Amino acid sequence: MAILRGWMPIVICLVAALLAQLYLKPFLITTMGWDFAAKLLVDVGVNIILAVSLTMVNGFTGQFSIGHAAFMAVGGYVAAAIMYYGSYRLVGNADLAGGELSSMIVGRGAPLATKFDLLFLVALLAGGLSAAVCGYLVGLPSLRLRGDYLAIVTLGFGEIVRVLIQSQTSDVLYDPEEIDRVPWYSLATKLGGSLGFSGLPFYTSMFWVFAFMFATLLVAWRIKSSTYGRAMLSIREDEIAGEAMGVNTTQYKIRAFVLSAFFAGCAGGLFAHTVGVQLNAGELGFVKSFDIIIMVVLGGLGSISGAVIAAIILTILPEALRSVASYRMVVYAIALIVMMIVRPKGLLGVHEVWERSAWDWLLGKKKS
């Protein structure tokens, strides 16, 4: 029973991601002709991963990290390097746009995973793991810091990552023979520098985005609803009391940081291989970090479903406002200010949308 309870949702999520790839995507693109909606759905998925992963740090443990895009950049570049140079080494080119998985299943009903899909999975996980290592390294010295100080450290980390990638890496190699000749470790420095990493294959299909999104949601929710989630929340509520109740607050801050960085790294890998994206560290700076923070804060610090709702709205809204593009930031700013006045703790606070307390909270019912 327990095994069923544990693994069933994971299987269901994978099937759902696959169904989205098999039926939703062709439905949107072929039947409805909404190419744009399909692309937007992928963006929404990536942003949900980012917002929910940041919720683990900013929401659960109440630490204020404002360098989330840097983990995304680390994961994105690692995944991109593995994918781009990996496919060159394997087949001599990186031109596998759309990803084997999608074309195979949709096109010919051929085997599920080919070695390129496997390579993509490895690349995403490697991106996530390297981001997690960075998360650990940043988290470790930052744990003595609180509030504004921690924010400054994470901000500094974000800038360091951006500057390092932009200034310390050289142009991307395009010549298959040269790529084969150069030792693999020196490929790690050929990431395009300030020009960005161009020529990446567009591997990010709806399946991969949804699979990672569901994984992030599942992990976040299961942590939040377990004793480990309560341990993390205690840090946010009252660190001294948490410690007095036997919660090793340092350890749980690090765990939250590492997990959050891992999923941000995976999201970075997905983002890097999305259609229409040119991976550039310059775009993964402070502004991007702030976009993610706004999602988390608007949704409600600590609320997973709140972060999801905010991520959906804040991904679609800018597109909807494109026609009045010059006023977009104004609307954005006004929305934020109104939110701060009316609902300083975000849309849902710490609650989830399916909990009764969330509705009491939303409707402003006072409890005696």
Place this chain on the structure above:
Amino acid sequence: MIALRTNQSVATPILEVRGVCKSFGGLKAVQDFTLVLNKGDLQGLIGPNGAGKTTCFNLLTGVYAADVGGVTLDGVLLRGMRPSRIAAQGMARTFQNIRLFGELSVLDNVKLACHVRVSHTMLGAVLRSAKHVAEERAIHERAMELLRLFELDDRAREVGRSLPYGDQRRLEIARALATSPKVLLLDEPAAGMNPQEKMELAKLIRRVRDEFDVTILLIEHDMGLVMDICEHITVLDYGVTIATGTPNEIQNNPRVIEAYLGGVE
């Protein structure tokens, strides 16, 4: 879960504090503090405002590190341990200025404190392992049992900070008990309570001591309560222990009277 106190173990020391000193800059907050709690004791720690009582609690629970001296809990020397480790060793406390997890539900406040006795890993929690499911269920039942004992079970779903003051104080005790402590430190549990609530609290503290097999040290300003329930009392003044003894001895001790009344004789 609820064990009755056995009579044989009454005289074994469970908490030994030997010559603990703590200074903040030039201020000697606590000097040569010595205290022995035997298993099942219910002792009081009193003294005028600023006498160093809460500092003592902070030294015992590892919030501050002692300059000199040592604390031994059930045979384990607590030197250099962080507060969470000390809590895991079996020392739980409440706070003078209530420190509940205000945004969390009453139930979650208690469940959170059960974390320290959990043995499954975080991976187990993510994969919903059999052990995780069993332990979560046990935590839930234990938390509800505690809330029932403290008559807070009908408010289990409310958020901590919405409780009335007296309930918040009782919730703090319930939360501390959820860590399955050997020694329970209560920092002014009756502060802000009315006489009726204080009477009930006294009953509750005795009951907790008997049913949970814990040893209790309590700081309290309400002399009626202290003299009523404590078997042994230590009096602090300016960080110095000026008297120890039974309630009767303390009430008649001239140094104690001087400390409280400022030498009016």
